[in-house]
Amino acid sequence: xxxxxxxxxxxxxxxxxxxxxxxxxxxxxxxxxxxxxxxxxxxxxxxxxxxxxxxxxxxxxxxxxxxxxxxxxxxxxxxxxxxxxxxxxxxxxxxxxxxxxxxxxxxxxxxxxxxxxxxxxxxxxxxxxxxxxxxxxxxx
Amino acid sequence: xxxxxxxxxxxxxxxxxxxxxxxxxxxxxxxxxxxxxxxxxxxxxxxxxxxxxxxxxxxxxxxxxxxxxxxxxxxxxxxxxxxxxxxxxxxxxxxxxxxxxxxxxxxxxxxxxxxxxxxxxxxxxxxxxxxxxxxxxxxxxxxxxxxxxxxxxxxxxxxxxxxxxxxxxxxxxxxxxxxxxxxxxxxxxxxxxx
Numbered sequence: 525x526x527x528x529x530x531x532x533x534x535x536x537x538x539x540x541x542x543x544x545x546x547x548x549x550x551x552x553x554x555x556x557x558x559x560x561x562x563x564x565x566x567x568x569x570x571x572x573x574x575x576x577x578x579x580x581x582x583x584x585x586x587x588x589x590x591x592x593x594x595x596x597x598x599x600x601x602x603x604x605x606x607x608x609x610x611x612x613x614x615x616x617x618x619x620x621x622x623x624x625x626x627x628x629x630x631x632x633x634x635x636x637x638x639x640x641x642x643x644x645x646x647x648x649x650x651x652x653x654x655x656x657x658x659x660x661x662x663x664x
Numbered sequence: 665x666x667x668x669x670x671x672x673x674x675x676x677x678x679x680x681x682x683x684x685x686x687x688x689x690x691x692x693x694x695x696x697x698x699x700x701x702x703x704x705x706x707x708x709x710x711x712x713x714x715x716x717x718x719x720x721x722x723x724x725x726x727x728x729x730x731x732x733x734x735x736x737x738x739x740x741x742x743x744x745x746x747x748x749x750x751x752x753x754x755x756x757x758x759x760x761x762x763x764x765x766x767x768x769x770x771x772x773x774x775x776x777x778x779x780x781x782x783x784x785x786x787x788x789x790x791x792x793x794x795x796x797x798x799x800x801x802x803x804x805x806x807x808x809x810x811x812x813x814x815x816x817x818x819x820x821x822x823x824x825x826x827x828x829x830x831x832x833x834x835x836x837x838x839x840x841x842x843x844x845x846x847x848x849x850x851x852x853x854x855x856x857x858x
Contacts, residue, residue: 532840541821569856570847574815579793582700582709584693591714592688596681599721 527559534560538567666690669733676724684721687733694734695741701812702745704801715744739827742813746805746828792855799849807842810835 536542537550554561573579626632667675667686676683692713699712719740727736800808809828813819821839825832850856 532836535840535843536836566847566856567843570843570850571815573792573796573850574811574843574846575818577816579796580697580701580812580816582697584696585706585710587710588692588696588713591710591717592685592692595688595714595717595721596684599684599718 527557529553529557529560531563534564534567538564538571670729672733673727673729684724687720687724688717691733691737695737698738698741698812698817699745701797701800701816702808703748704797708748712741712744712748715748716741719744735827738817742809742827745809792850795850795853795855796846799846802849803842803845806830807838807845810838811842811846814839 533542533546533550537547542550554564667690669690672683672686672690675686695716696709696713699716700706700709703709703712716737720737727733800811803811806828810824813824813827814821819827821832821835824830825835828835830838
């Protein structure tokens with residue numbers, strides 16, 4: 525390139541960080557200088573690639589969840605310090621885990637609903653008979 | 665579900681475990697993204713991400729409510745990235761030559777090694793993303809970080825200068841140099857038909 529124009533200034537121009545007076549000055553120069561026009565075109569192409577966010581995308585590795593769990597375990601002071609608190613939290617987790625499979629049983633959700641509706645529709649006399657039977661059984 | 669910084673800090677004041685978990689979920693992609701583009705390798709990026717979150721988790725108590733978490737997290741990430749490579753270099757200096765090391769003439773070792781990047785298949789591939797990744801990876805540490813913050817994260821020059829503790833003029837110089845290097849690489853690898 526034979527023109528000795530400040531190439532850094534052209535970068536600023538393409539990057540949009542020149543002040544308005546500088547921009548006018550550059551644009552006037554570009555009208556007259558083919559070399560700098562070519563240079564500016566290449567810079568625009570470069571900035572288009574550099575500013576394209578898709579060029580920086582990286583897939584999150586699966587290890588990220590393991591890192592989270594490890595960090596939450598090892599950082600002190602983020603759990604309640606009492607033993608009772610820890611036991612209760614663990615029991616709560618166990619309970620939640622022990623019934624998790626129900627969600628995967630086919631028809632489980634509808635089953636519960638139907639049982640409730642069925643119980644409502646039982647005649648009150650049947651309820652009394654059942655209660656009476658239960659009392660007798662207890663008495664024996 | 666993504667929650668705001670204010671909500672995260674409120675939850676954190678009641679339940680630290682939950683608060684940190686939400687913070688991790690909200691910012692893991694952001695932090696890993698910077699680390700991955702900076703480090704160039706998955707393992708190093710994971711190491712850096714882990715270091716950042718350890719630092720964040722340990723110091724969140726000192727964070728003042730009412731401020732945005734992002735600038736603070738970004739600063740920690742930038743520092744961890746720059747220090748990570750520095751540590752690596754220190755390890756390498758004990759007995760091995762680092763590819764990032766420069767010789768007396770200022771050329772990086774890796775740029776002096778014969779590369780197979782010019783094989784026909786690669787030239788034909790012309791994959792902009794890959795070539796750009798490679799070009800960025802070969803930049804010196806601080807130039808690379810300046811490019812990532814400016815072009816990937818769209819930060820202003822003033823913000824980059826503040827986060828990297830550098831004068832604004834130095835940031836500009838880094839960016840001018842880095843862009844020139846990247847452009848040469850894109851032209852040489854045949855990504856552009858110019």
